[in-house]
Amino acid sequence: MTERELLTAGLRELGVAECPSAADNLLRYSEILREKNKVMNLTAITDPTEIVTRHFLDCAALAPYMPQDGRVLDVGTGAGFPGMPLAILCPQTEFVLLDALRKRIDFLNEVITELGLINVTAVHARAEDYARDNRGTFDLAVSRAVADLRVLSELALPMVKVGGAFLAMKAEDCTEEVETAANARTVLGAPDAEVLHYTVPFDEVFRAIVRLQKTQETPEKYPRRFKKIQTSPL
Numbered sequence: 603m604t605e606r607e608l609l610t611a612g613l614r615e616l617g618v619a620e621c622p623s624a625a626d627n628l629l630r631y632s633e634i635l636r637e638k639n640k641v642m643n644l645t646a647i648t649d650p651t652e653i654v655t656r657h658f659l660d661c662a663a664l665a666p667y668m669p670q671d672g673r674v675l676d677v678g679t680g681a682g683f684p685g686m687p688l689a690i691l692c693p694q695t696e697f698v699l700l701d702a703l704r705k706r707i708d709f710l711n712e713v714i715t716e717l718g719l720i721n722v723t724a725v726h727a728r729a730e731d732y733a734r735d736n737r738g739t740f741d742l743a744v745s746r747a748v749a750d751l752r753v754l755s756e757l758a759l760p761m762v763k764v765g766g767a768f769l770a771m772k773a774e775d776c777t778e779e780v781e782t783a784a785n786a787r788t789v790l791g792a793p794d795a796e797v798l799h800y801t802v803p804f805d806e807v808f809r810a811i812v813r814l815q816k817t818q819e820t821p822e823k824y825p826r827r828f829k830k831i832q833t834s835p836l
């Protein structure tokens with residue numbers, strides 16, 4: 603199977619509609635990613651087939667949860683995951699991709715320009731700093747491979763609106779991590795956690811999405827400084 607065939611079949615298996623130019627844009631993104639990865643550290647996954655499965659299809663599993671005409675924040679996006687594939691697949695949704703590393707944001711801005719994307723902005727900032735001016739402004743936050751759920755919830759939930767949600771991409775066996783975050787979830791305004799399981803097409807990797815529905819405002823004192831979040835997680 604070619605990468606394009608893999609992508610199209612995988613999206614179909616996930617039930618994700620492929621809008622015009624999405625496959626072209628994703629394959630071009632893969633090319634730019636592999637090229638830039640030779641000169642900077644963007645991804646440990648370099649095989650073109652694995653970029654389709656472990657990056658694009660893994661992230662595409664979140665597409666059915668994207669709010670039409672809503673705003674989505676990707677906390678710790680790195681080389682753009684999951685935010686960039688989602689922005690390509692969901693042109694009606696506005697995305698902000700946030701990362702603390704300037705070089706990764708520069709890379710994402712090159713991708714945005716090259717693909718001519720108008721529904722995505724890359725921002726260089728730490729989440730706990732960005733939260734100061736962006737409290738309760740996103741319909742949804744997403745994140746993959748950034749931190750333990752207790753820490754991650756404090757970084758992401760303050761920026762989600764009441765009535766919105768935070769989707770954290772986790773390994774299949776995340777029950778203990780979700781339970782350990784019970785106090786953090788309650789304090790931050792999203793007491794209930796739902797774990798949704800999925801399989802990455804053509805990779806047979808089992809994964810989970812932890813959905814935290816925000817039902818109450820996050821108290822003003824959160825997020826705290828990063829050192830405090832890490833040393834005394836909620």
Ligand SMILES: C[S@@+](CC[C@H](N)C(=O)[O-])C[C@H]1O[C@@H](n2cnc3c(N)ncnc32)[C@H](O)[C@@H]1O
Nearest residue numbers: 678679680683701702703727728729746747748
């Ligand atoms: C392991 S990488 C994961 C990248 C991407 N989400 C993925 O799944 O491939 C973690 C990223 O989170 C970023 N990060 C960690 N803490 C952060 C914070 N407090 N605010 C913003 N970005 C952060 C790092 O700079 C890094 O790019």
